[in-house]
Amino acid sequence: MTTPIIEMNNISLRFGGNQALDDVSVNLRPGEVVGLLGHNGAGKSTLIKVLSGAYQADSGSIKIAGQEVEIRSPQDSQRHGVETIYQTLALADNLDAVANVFLGREKVNGIVLSEDEMEIEARKVLDRLRVKIPSLRVPVQNMSGGQRQTVAIARAVYFKAKVLIMDEPTAALGPEETAKVSELIAALKAEGVGIFLISHDLHDVFDLADRCTVMKNGKVVGTVNTKDVNHDQVLGMIIGGVMPNVPNAT
Amino acid sequence: MQNAEKNRPPERRSLLAALGVDNQLLTLLLALVVVWIGFQIWSGGIFLSPRNLWTLTAQTAVVGIMVGGMVLVIVARQIDLGVGSVLGFTAMIMALLQAPPPIGAGLNWILAVLIGIAVGVLIGAFNGYLSAFWGVPAFVVTLAGMLVFRNGTFSVSSFTIGPLDETFQILGGGINGSIGATWTWIIGLAIIAFVVWQTLTGRVRRQRNEFSVRPVWAEALVLGVTTVLILAFVIVMNSYNVPGTGVDNIPAVASGMPVPTLIALAVLGYLNWMTRATRFGRYIFAIGGNPEAANLAGINVKRMMVYIFMLMGFLTAIAGAVQAARLNSATPTLGRDLELTVIAGAVIGGTVLSGGSGTILGAALGALLMSSLENGLGLVGVRTEQQKIYLGIVLLLAVLWNSISNRRKGGR
Ligand SMILES: Nc1ncnc2c1ncn2[C@@H]1O[C@H](COP(=O)(O)OP(=O)(O)OP(=O)(O)O)[C@@H](O)[C@H]1O
Numbered sequence: 167m168t169t170p171i172i173e174m175n176n177i178s179l180r181f182g183g184n185q186a187l188d189d190v191s192v193n194l195r196p197g198e199v200v201g202l203l204g205h206n207g208a209g210k211s212t213l214i215k216v217l218s219g220a221y222q223a224d225s226g227s228i229k230i231a232g233q234e235v236e237i238r239s240p241q242d243s244q245r246h247g248v249e250t251i252y253q254t255l256a257l258a259d260n261l262d263a264v265a266n267v268f269l270g271r272e273k274v275n276g277i278v279l280s281e282d283e284m285e286i287e288a289r290k291v292l293d294r295l296r297v298k299i300p301s302l303r304v305p306v307q308n309m310s311g312g313q314r315q316t317v318a319i320a321r322a323v324y325f326k327a328k329v330l331i332m333d334e335p336t337a338a339l340g341p342e343e344t345a346k347v348s349e350l351i352a353a354l355k356a357e358g359v360g361i362f363l364i365s366h367d368l369h370d371v372f373d374l375a376d377r378c379t380v381m382k383n384g385k386v387v388g389t390v391n392t393k394d395v396n397h398d399q400v401l402g403m404i405i406g407g408v409m410p411n412v413p414n415a416t
Numbered sequence: 417m418q419n420a421e422k423n424r425p426p427e428r429r430s431l432l433a434a435l436g437v438d439n440q441l442l443t444l445l446l447a448l449v450v451v452w453i454g455f456q457i458w459s460g461g462i463f464l465s466p467r468n469l470w471t472l473t474a475q476t477a478v479v480g481i482m483v484g485g486m487v488l489v490i491v492a493r494q495i496d497l498g499v500g501s502v503l504g505f506t507a508m509i510m511a512l513l514q515a516p517p518p519i520g521a522g523l524n525w526i527l528a529v530l531i532g533i534a535v536g537v538l539i540g541a542f543n544g545y546l547s548a549f550w551g552v553p554a555f556v557v558t559l560a561g562m563l564v565f566r567n568g569t570f571s572v573s574s575f576t577i578g579p580l581d582e583t584f585q586i587l588g589g590g591i592n593g594s595i596g597a598t599w600t601w602i603i604g605l606a607i608i609a610f611v612v613w614q615t616l617t618g619r620v621r622r623q624r625n626e627f628s629v630r631p632v633w634a635e636a637l638v639l640g641v642t643t644v645l646i647l648a649f650v651i652v653m654n655s656y657n658v659p660g661t662g663v664d665n666i667p668a669v670a671s672g673m674p675v676p677t678l679i680a681l682a683v684l685g686y687l688n689w690m691t692r693a694t695r696f697g698r699y700i701f702a703i704g705g706n707p708e709a710a711n712l713a714g715i716n717v718k719r720m721m722v723y724i725f726m727l728m729g730f731l732t733a734i735a736g737a738v739q740a741a742r743l744n745s746a747t748p749t750l751g752r753d754l755e756l757t758v759i760a761g762a763v764i765g766g767t768v769l770s771g772g773s774g775t776i777l778g779a780a781l782g783a784l785l786m787s788s789l790e791n792g793l794g795l796v797g798v799r800t801e802q803q804k805i806y807l808g809i810v811l812l813l814a815v816l817w818n819s820i821s822n823r824r825k826g827g828r
């Protein structure tokens with residue numbers, strides 16, 4: 167068995183009186199898709215934000231490719247090859263698509279932004295996602311929800327991550343675009359990228375994920391191999407917090 | 417925001433869209449023309465005389481130097497209410513340092529200016545640090561600064577300090593404070609050449625990459641208008657003679673652009689480039705658009721905030737030097753109410769007070785409009801106190817117009 171690319175062990179995080187994460191452990195192997203499931207407010211986004219450097223855990227440890235790491239900022243996380251598509255998209259609404267794709271990592275020639283080069287590159291990634299965006303040079307606040315989501319995805323995909331975190335990446339997408347994202351996930355998986363996929367759509371998760379980790383009230387209910395379980399059993403984990411009686415579950 | 421694609425009316429490719437010129441900028445230009453013609457009539461033909469226009473550009477310089485910095489501050493969702501007081505404070509320091517003993521320290525004027533600038537930058541750093549790292553709203557920090565530094569200026573000296581070093585006075589556009597006809601032509605033509613070159617190479621590059629380009633006629637029109645405006649500026653500056661020349665058989669010597677105007681143009685030109693073409697500029701706008709996203713993208717938002725306020729302090733101190741040089745003295749009330757003129761200039765120029773949006777070019781025109789009003793009202797004999805009433809009303813109208821046009825655009 168390969169070493170996990172990500173190991174998060176015993177992560178806990180409190181927001182005031184709210185124990186958002188309580189002794190959470192998950193892991194992810196290269197070329198694997200792990201679905202993170204749970205009801206609203208279960209702590210999924212909070213967990214991945216600890217990995218992406220947006221939050222710092224109160225306790226627990228993170229290993230990347232077997233090495234214990236400190237992730238204190240989004241830069242730290244990016245430096246370790248972790249890219250994140252946030253549920254809120256995290257776009258600067260007043261900037262155009264090109265600026266958003268490259269935000270924080272602009273291509274420069276000396277100190278001057280290489281606008282044309284960035285536009286060409288942005289066009290390439292966006293084309294790969296098959297979303298029609300008439301102009302990449304209008305502020306993203308004037309784009310549709312799906313177009314904005316695609317910009318956020320392009321942003322994460324462009325930088326060739328080793329680990330990709332997708333927090334409800336298809337929430338605003340139509341069926342055709344969702345299918346494209348599924349294709350993209352499959353392609354990245356084949357390239358050996360490890361992916362955390364957060365979604366409320368069980369069909370998607372069953373189609374794409376190798377394993378599912380279910381959370382409830384800040385705790386991990388358990389992790390199962392997707393092929394060993396059916397929808398009802400996973401729903402039981404999400405809603406009732408009960409582990410199904412299947413092999414290899416933890 | 418997450419709703420599915422809305423049905424949008426098909427895009428009309430209007431004349432303005434083809435020109436690629438901002439609607440707001442055009443309205444501003446129009447307002448400027450109306451104000452100028454109005455004052456020309458009201459003043460009985462004095463307002464648009466070379467002499468008055470020359471004075472106007474020199475007067476605009478102080479606000480012009482600061483207004484670009486204020487745009488950046490506001491774009492980053494901050495405000496600096498202390499610039500008027502800090503200007504007075506730094507100007508007083510520079511005056512005291514260079515004035516001969518026993519009043520001052522008799523320092524070399526360059527050293528005095530450098531120390532003044534350092535003080536301005538330090539004050540800016542302090543403002544930025546308190547608001548970014550300790551969460552004190554910039555509004556409060558700089559309001560406190562406004563009180564502290566105005567009265568700090570009085571504490572340092574409650575008298576007018578002057579006269580100042582003669583070379584220093586050049587910064588203000590006084591005696592020898594203009595660059596002469598030849599240099600004005602050289603700079604004017606260089607700017608035209610630069611604009612033409614930028615437009616052409618940009619166009620060729622965009623075409624090579626198969627990006628959309630403006631129609632040729634639109635490009636030509638914008639270039640043509642820009643060129644004519646620059647040429648007109650050069651000619652007007654050179655039509656004003658150095659005082660005391662051109663009369664009584666003394667041959668006329670064209671004055672040319674005042675040095676403070678040159679400083680303001682250099683500052684505005686640099687900031688305009690910086691906001692469009694560098695990471696630093698890009699990050700300021702990203703922070704204004706969504707500070708959270710900027711942070712998640714790996715931008716050090718807090719440190720950026722400190723830099724932005726430092727830049728504001730730097731520009732304020734330079735403006736202080738220019739103002740003191742213009743008046744050949746520093747007074748404890750120097751720069752009073754100036755923060756309002758600067759903020760008004762930025763807002764009239766289309767900077768949105770809630771952050772994320774604004775242009776240097778717009779703010780430069782906004783500053784010109786503000787000082788045109790001040791100059792014109794003074795010319796027709798409106799007293800200073802009453803002038804400020806009008807300026808207050810103009811500021812209010814500008815903000816109103818700003819929020820109306822933003823609502824129409826569907827912005828915040
Ligand atoms: N910045 C914050 N400050 C305080 N509480 C927070 C913060 N972020 C999240 N929480 C709380 O932590 C808990 C977990 O939230 P989280 O966003 O991780 O849920 P989630 O599983 O992603 O839910 P959803 O499916 O709705 O996105 C919630 O109770 C939420 O209110």
Ligand SMILES: [Mg+2]
Pocket residue numbers: 210211212253333
């Ligand atoms: Mg969430």
